[in-house]
Amino acid sequence: MFDRRLIQNFDWVLLLLLLFIATISIINLYSATYAIRNAGGAQVFTKQIYWFSIGFIVLFIMTSFNYYRLERFANAFYFLSIALLILVLIAGKVTSGSQRWLGFGPISFQPSELAKISVVMVLARFFSEEGGYREYRLRDLGRPFILIGIPTLLILKEPDLGTAILVVVVSASIILFVKINRKSLLIIVLTALSVAPFIWLNLKEYQQKRIMTFIRPDKDLFGAGYHIHQSKIAIGSGQVWGKGFLKGTQTKLHFLPEQHTDFAMSVLAEEWGFIGAALLLCLYLLLILWGLNIAKDSKDKFGSITAIGIVAFIFWQVVINVGMVTGLLPVVGIPLLLFSYGGSSLISTMAAMGLLMNISMRRFMFQGSYIPKK
Amino acid sequence: MRKSDFDPVSKDIFNKRLKRLTLIIVVVFSILILRFWFLQVVNGHMYRAKSENNRIRILDIPPFRGMILDRNGEIFVDNRPSYDLYVIPEEVQDWEKLIINLNLLTGLDPESVKLKLNKEKRKPPFSPVCLKRDMSRNELAKIESHRFNLPGIIVKIASQRHYIYGKSASHILGYLGEINEKQLSSGRYVGNKSGDLIGKSGVEKKWQKYLNGIRGGEQVEVEAAGRIIRVIAQKQAIPGANVCLTIDKDLQAVAEKAMIGKRGAIVAMDPDNGQILVMVSSPSFDPNLFVEGIDETTWKEMALSKKFPLQNRALAGQYSPGSVFKIVVALAGLEEGVIDFGDEVVCNGIYKLGRSSFRCWKRGGHGKVNLYRALAESCDVYFYKLGEQLGIDRISEYARKFGLGEATGIDIGQEKRGLVPNRAWKLKKYGESWQGGETLSTVIGQSYVLVTPIQMVVAVAAVFNGGNIFEPQITRWVGKNEAEKIYEFVPVLKGNLGFRQENLEIVKKALIGVVNDPHGTGKRARFKNVTVAGKTGTVQVVTRKRQQELQKLNKDNEIPYKARDHAWFVAVAPAAKPRIAIAVLVEHGGHGGSTAAPIAREIISEAIKKNYIFREPR
Numbered sequence: 001m002f003d004r005r006l007i008q009n010f011d012w013v014l015l016l017l018l019l020f021i022a023t024i025s026i027i028n029l030y031s032a033t034y035a036i037r038n039a040g041g042a043q044v045f046t047k048q049i050y051w052f053s054i055g056f057i058v059l060f061i062m063t064s065f066n067y068y069r070l071e072r073f074a075n076a077f078y079f080l081s082i083a084l085l086i087l088v089l090i091a092g093k094v095t096s097g098s099q100r101w102l103g104f105g106p107i108s109f110q111p112s113e114l115a116k117i118s119v120v121m122v123l124a125r126f127f128s129e130e131g132g133y134r135e136y137r138l139r140d141l142g143r144p145f146i147l148i149g150i151p152t153l154l155i156l157k158e159p160d161l162g163t164a165i166l167v168v169v170v171s172a173s174i175i176l177f178v179k180i181n182r183k184s185l186l187i188i189v190l191t192a193l194s195v196a197p198f199i200w201l202n203l204k205e206y207q208q209k210r211i212m213t214f215i216r217p218d219k220d221l222f223g224a225g226y227h228i229h230q231s232k233i234a235i236g237s238g239q240v241w242g243k244g245f246l247k248g249t250q251t252k253l254h255f256l257p258e259q260h261t262d263f264a265m266s267v268l269a270e271e272w273g274f275i276g277a278a279l280l281l282c283l284y285l286l287l288i289l290w291g292l293n294i295a296k297d298s299k300d301k302f303g304s305i306t307a308i309g310i311v312a313f314i315f316w317q318v319v320i321n322v323g324m325v326t327g328l329l330p331v332v333g334i335p336l337l338l339f340s341y342g343g344s345s346l347i348s349t350m351a352a353m354g355l356l357m358n359i360s361m362r363r364f365m366f367q368g369s370y371i372p373k374k
Numbered sequence: 375m376r377k378s379d380f381d382p383v384s385k386d387i388f389n390k391r392l393k394r395l396t397l398i399i400v401v402v403f404s405i406l407i408l409r410f411w412f413l414q415v416v417n418g419h420m421y422r423a424k425s426e427n428n429r430i431r432i433l434d435i436p437p438f439r440g441m442i443l444d445r446n447g448e449i450f451v452d453n454r455p456s457y458d459l460y461v462i463p464e465e466v467q468d469w470e471k472l473i474i475n476l477n478l479l480t481g482l483d484p485e486s487v488k489l490k491l492n493k494e495k496r497k498p499p500f501s502p503v504c505l506k507r508d509m510s511r512n513e514l515a516k517i518e519s520h521r522f523n524l525p526g527i528i529v530k531i532a533s534q535r536h537y538i539y540g541k542s543a544s545h546i547l548g549y550l551g552e553i554n555e556k557q558l559s560s561g562r563y564v565g566n567k568s569g570d571l572i573g574k575s576g577v578e579k580k581w582q583k584y585l586n587g588i589r590g591g592e593q594v595e596v597e598a599a600g601r602i603i604r605v606i607a608q609k610q611a612i613p614g615a616n617v618c619l620t621i622d623k624d625l626q627a628v629a630e631k632a633m634i635g636k637r638g639a640i641v642a643m644d645p646d647n648g649q650i651l652v653m654v655s656s657p658s659f660d661p662n663l664f665v666e667g668i669d670e671t672t673w674k675e676m677a678l679s680k681k682f683p684l685q686n687r688a689l690a691g692q693y694s695p696g697s698v699f700k701i702v703v704a705l706a707g708l709e710e711g712v713i714d715f716g717d718e719v720v721c722n723g724i725y726k727l728g729r730s731s732f733r734c735w736k737r738g739g740h741g742k743v744n745l746y747r748a749l750a751e752s753c754d755v756y757f758y759k760l761g762e763q764l765g766i767d768r769i770s771e772y773a774r775k776f777g778l779g780e781a782t783g784i785d786i787g788q789e790k791r792g793l794v795p796n797r798a799w800k801l802k803k804y805g806e807s808w809q810g811g812e813t814l815s816t817v818i819g820q821s822y823v824l825v826t827p828i829q830m831v832v833a834v835a836a837v838f839n840g841g842n843i844f845e846p847q848i849t850r851w852v853g854k855n856e857a858e859k860i861y862e863f864v865p866v867l868k869g870n871l872g873f874r875q876e877n878l879e880i881v882k883k884a885l886i887g888v889v890n891d892p893h894g895t896g897k898r899a900r901f902k903n904v905t906v907a908g909k910t911g912t913v914q915v916v917t918r919k920r921q922q923e924l925q926k927l928n929k930d931n932e933i934p935y936k937a938r939d940h941a942w943f944v945a946v947a948p949a950a951k952p953r954i955a956i957a958v959l960v961e962h963g964g965h966g967g968s969t970a971a972p973i974a975r976e977i978i979s980e981a982i983k984k985n986y987i988f989r990e991p992r
Binding site for chain 1: 380384387388391396402403410419429595596597
């Protein structure tokens with residue numbers, strides 16, 4: 001039953017990269033919650049170790065079946081996540097003004113995490129169904145747009161702007177990758193631009209404020225601009241070598257907000273300096289490049305596009321989060337994947353990583369059996 | 375072969391795109407890494423400084439202001455603890471309940487609490503907000519006993535300026551007020567900053583620099599919410615120097631008591647060195663009000679009052695000297711050789727100059743008077759004649775020798791110069807020539823001539839101390855104590871009258887007569903065992919005729935307050951070797967002899983009790 005080639009093809013590089021990032025994350029979380037260790041901080045740290053352990057188990061589970069099967073289940077999986085997204089709007093827990101969590105007894109999770117993966121899979125399935133190469137035109141993209149639009153709107157309704165943006169940019173990345181007709185692209189961009197003002201008017205006040213703050217960050221250092229201002233001070237003050245482990249004053253004295261979640265990267269940069277920050281970014285870059293390598297080695301379109309979708313996830317989350325904490329992008333509540341504290345997103349990320357590994361492990365399944373068509 | 379398996383063509387296209395994608399990703403990550411480079415390496419210093427700035431705060435340790443003492447070391451002004459009510463917003467659990475409780479315990483208005491909190495909204499949540507300064511003992515006790523019910527409430531002790539005797543000596547001591555922008559930027563208040571209280575008048579202003587002390591500071595590490603984590607460094611504040619005045623608290627108190635309900639001024643001075651022993655200006659004010667934060671109504675009432683409580687009348691009150699001025703005219707006459715001690719003039723109550731006639735205050739006249747009687751009984755006619763002989767310019771010249779018409783140099787307030795008129799002055803001021811009749815008014819201390827009480831005390835002291843004009847001073851020493859002085863009193867001799875001794879003796883004798891002669895106008899200042907010398911003065915504010923008219927109009931046949939004469943009395947005691955010189959002025963007090971002289975007597979009486987008269991006082 002179990003193919004020995006699976007062991008031979010086991011992706012040690014991917015596993016090592018993940019272990020590396022996980023280790024840095026846990027060390028960093030220890031420091032980020034050190035100042036509040038007697039007020040629940042220690043719990044955060046140990047909890048994250050549990051989450052990572054569970055995450056790695058999920059990762060192995062995700063490698064245990066052939067991902068070909070997922071192609072068949074992609075639609076069902078997609079509809080399940082849509083159903084859960086609807087359910088969360090009806091029966092979800094309301095926390096700080098948004099309805100994102102579904103609880104099943106002691107376990108609670110965010111259906112939007114599931115939706116992220118399922119959208120990638122339905123898109124991968126859609127774009128792999130065509131046997132040959134083609135350039136997609138607008139009229140071909142009706143179905144994908146609906147597939148993307150439904151979960152996006154549902155997530156926006158929670159509201160969870162960060163995840164919604166992520167779903168859109170990841171989907172857009174996939175569509176751009178599979179090649180879209182230039183004229184169609186132009187039409188889409190123009191439409192997006194003309195709709196933008198209406199979106200602006202429909203944003204919540206705090207969301208508008210964040211964007212304004214991004215455009216004029218120096219305007220309100222104690223109000224909306226406070227987070228970014230303090231984050232930049234934390235990062236900058238780390239200088240080249242950092243202030244040392246547990247010695248970040250911005251962190252320990254609570255000047256830096258959300259230090260174990262959205263701004264975990266700032267803690268690292270303050271205590272480990274440019275060296276630490278650059279190292280972590282390089283690990284993410286390696287992870288992404290390795291993911292692209294897996295996409296390249298995959299023998300089928302579904303696997304390849306899924307891999308690219310997962311890479312897009314990693315890429316965009318890193319870019320949006322790091323862009324945010326360094327003041328390059330407006331504040332959007334997106335944690336740094338694999339690095340920030342948070343169980344639900346870690347598990348779904350690890351599941352996605354498992355899927356990536358699954359694709360990687362099965363890249364040579366057809367060694368020798370591949371006969372090029374004449 | 376599955377449907378989704380790659381065909382070689384699309385595989386090639388895929389791989390080409392993957393290469394392009396790789397390039398894009400590497401570029402984006404380079405931008406991110408460059409961003410860190412920019413923040414951490416290029417601008418790292420700036421952000422490091424900012425993070426230090428975030429973390430380290432300098433807290434003020436205000437210095438204790440120096441005390442102000444009387445000449446014997448009795449405390450006039452010190453600092454007392456002020457129990458101030460603060461709230462730490464972060465530690466409050468239930469605002470509604472807290473505000474209600476505070477209202478019940480201290481009567482603190484809920485609206486004002488909200489207002490204060492709103493004002494300091496921007497501060498970090500752990501920095502305390504002051505709700506009420508200087509709680510009463512009662513309020514403090516209530517707060518302390520309900521402390522467990524008031525989470526977030528703390529009481530801080532601050533030092534508050536305390537003028538122990540309230541209104542007493544307030545014109546000398548002065549008052550404090552918040553430093554203003556102009557003063558801050560003037561560079562004269564090094565070490566002071568916005569919000570500081572500085573001396574705005576009197577001794578508080580004169581010695582501000584030394585009284586203030588040197589601010590200390592505490593370098594502390596704070597967290598974002600403002601809570602202090604630890605003290606990094608501390609520099610103790612250096613308390614201000616004490617100021618010992620030349621004022622005698624007991625004499626001052628007696629003088630103040632005598633002036634209760636009256637307006638006017640009293641100055642008493644040591645004639646041998648210019649040390650001021652008493653300085654009263656009535657009505658007075660309570661400088662404590664300024665420290666506690668004066669409300670607008672009280673301030674307006676004080677500043678705009680027709681009684682001018684803030685004005686120091688001893689220095690800034692300019693009055694006609696009345697008959698006191700005769701001392702000056704008499705000495706001028708003697709020095710100029712115009713009169714001799716024995717010369718007699720017949721006073722029949724009226725003196726004619728051209729077509730006008732000038733009255734003596736005594737109806738029917740004094741009869742034959744020489745200089746002694748003219749001074750002792752204050753005969754106007756004698757001086758009219760003398761004045762006519764001297765002429766205004768010579769009189770004014772002598773007046774200036776006494777220091778009239780110029781500041782005495784005591785620098786604790788807005789001192790006025792008074793006015794000594796002469797021909798040139800009138801021509802310049804009014805463009806008219808001097809009239810002979812004006813000279814006659816001037817010799818009896820009416821018309822243009824104006825003096826301040828402190829000028830008068832310096833002048834009368836000079837007659838008795840051998841002609842020495844001293845600069846009046848108010849400070850004995852400044853320093854930590856008498857042994858560690860920064861400044862010590864040194865008498866400042868501004869000049870000497872330069873008169874012949876026998877002339878001075880003649881006038882001195884006459885001034886003894888003012889008090890001790892059976893007909894003397896100042897007999898109410900007489901003592902059995904101490905020879906007091908002096909001179910009375912009664913200043914007409916309106917003409918006698920007008921005064922009588924007004925009196926008739928008034929239903930209880932009294933002269934209206936504003937039309938009453940000012941009462942002067944200047945004195946020294948003991949006459950042979952004076953230890954104290956006094957000038958008393960009571961606005962609208964009536965006759966100098968009946969109103970001002972008894973007040974001087976009370977002060978001399980206290981001075982006898984305190985051994986100023988019979989013993990070396992230093």
